Amino acid sequence: MHRTEVVVTGLGAITPLGADVASTWAALLAGDSGIRGGVPHGHADAGLPDTAAGTMAVDPAExxxxxxxxxxxxxQQAALVAAAEAWADAGAPEVDPDRLASAIGTGIGGVxxxxxxxxxxxxxxxxxVSxxxxxxxMPNAAAALISIEYGARAGAYTPVxxxxxxxxxxxxxxRLIRAGEADVVIAGGTEAAIAPITVAGFAQAKALSRHTADPASASRPFAADRGGFVLSEGAAVMVLESAEHAGARGAHVHAVLAGAGIAADAHHITxxxxxxxxxxxxxxxxxTQAGLAPEQISHINAHATGTPVGDVAEAHAIGEVFGRATVTAPKAALGHLFGAAGAIEALVAVLSVEHGVIPPTRNLTAAGVDPGIDLDVVAERRDVPQHAVLSNSFGFGGQNVSLIVTGARHHTSPTTPTTP
Known part of the structure; x- marks a missing residue:
C-alpha cells in the first residue's frame, strides 16, 4: 500500500536563545544558555522571589x-511570530484552503x-474587564489565529x-496528511506561562531547579547534581507537507517526518x-512507522528535564529500546518550554539531520553524567552525519510522544541557517 511521505518545508521559532530559527540554532550549537536570573514572577505579596527562567530573547510583542x-x-504573540517565519521559510506556498490545516499545541493557553x-x-x-x-x-486561540491568518480551512487543532x-x-x-485530509499543515507548539501560580505550583511540588544562584547552570539534564527543571517560554512551528505537494512546487525540503509514536502510561497523573x-x-x-531499526537512529533528542526521577526513567526506557544510545538534552540550554518544548526540540532534530551536527548538552562539566544513567550524553558539539534522529516528549498524565526525522532524499540549497 502506498504510504504518503510527510516532509518539513518551513521552520520558525522564538525561544530563550533567539528571536528566530537562525539565532536559536547558532546559540544552541555554541553552548550558550537562554536561562536568565532575576525574572519577576508577579506579586511581591505572593512570597515568590525572582528566580531563574527562560524568557524569550525578544518580546514577541515587538x-x-x-x-x-x-x-x-x-x-499567541509567540505562535504568530514563529508561524510567520515558518510560512516564509516554506516559500509562502499556494494551497487550496480546504487542504490546509493548523495544529498548535499548548499546555495551558492564555494564562x-x-x-x-x-x-x-x-x-x-x-x-x-477586557x-x-x-x-x-482560550487554549485554542493560537491554532485559530493561525488558521485565520493563512486561510486554513481543513481544521484548526489544539492538542493539550x-x-x-x-x-x-x-x-x-x-496524520492529517497521511489520512488524505490535508496537503499542508502548520504545526507546532506555544507557551508563555511564567507566572506566580505556575511557579508556586511547581515549587510546592519540588520540581524546580535549586541551582538558581548561577542561572546559566540551573538546568542540568542527566547531570549527577541535577535538581529540577527551569521554566521557559516560546514557540516553534513547522510547515509539514506531503512530499507530492512539496515536489510539485519545487519546495526546499529540510527533512522527512518519517515516524511518530504516541502512547499513554495509564499509570499516574505526574x-x-x-x-x-x-x-x-x-x-x-x-x-515501526518510520520503518527503521533501533541501530539506524543516529542520536536521540531526550525529553530530559533535569528532574532526579524523570531523567533516570527516560534513560532506562531509552536503554530498553536502543541500548547505550547517543543522546542530547536541549533543555539544558533552553529550559523547559512546556507545551512548546516538543515542537522546538523536533525543530532542533530537523536541523541536526539537515546540517549533520549534534548540539551539546550544557552543564555536565562539573559533576558529570549521573553514574546511574548509562547513555552517551553529548557534552560537546559533534559534527557527524545524522541520518535519523528521534525526539522524545513526555508530559504529566502519562502522555508520551516520540518523533523521528530523517534526511531528505532530494536536497536543494538550504534556506535556513548554515552550521556556524
Missing part, C-alpha cells in the same frame, strides 16, 4: 504591529491574560497534553510508569 499585539496573549484580567476584576469590577478576555485566554503538546501537534499534522512502558511503546511505535 515583532508584531502594536495594535495587534495588545489584542493577543503573550503565548497571562487570565491572571491579569482576574486582577482587574477583583480591583476594579466587571466593567473594567471584552477580549475570552479569545485571549502538558509537555508533549507541541510534539503531539506535529504528529497530528503528519509520575512516569516505573517500567517505562509508555515511553518504550511511543519510541517503538515511531520506529
Amino acid at each position: 515583532l508584531l504591529p502594536p495594535v495587534r499585539a495588545r489584542r493577543l496573549d503573550r503565548s 497571562q491574560t487570565l491572571l491579569k484580567e482576574d486582577d482587574v476584576l477583583e480591583a476594579s469590577g466587571t466593567r473594567r 471584552p477580549r478576555t475570552v479569545p485571549m485566554l 497534553s502538558a509537555c508533549s503538546s507541541g510534539a503531539e501537534a506535529i504528529a497530528l499534522g503528519a 509520575a512516569p510508569a516505573a517500567d517505562g512502558s509508555g515511553q518504550i511503546s511511543a519510541m517503538r511505535k515511531a520506529l
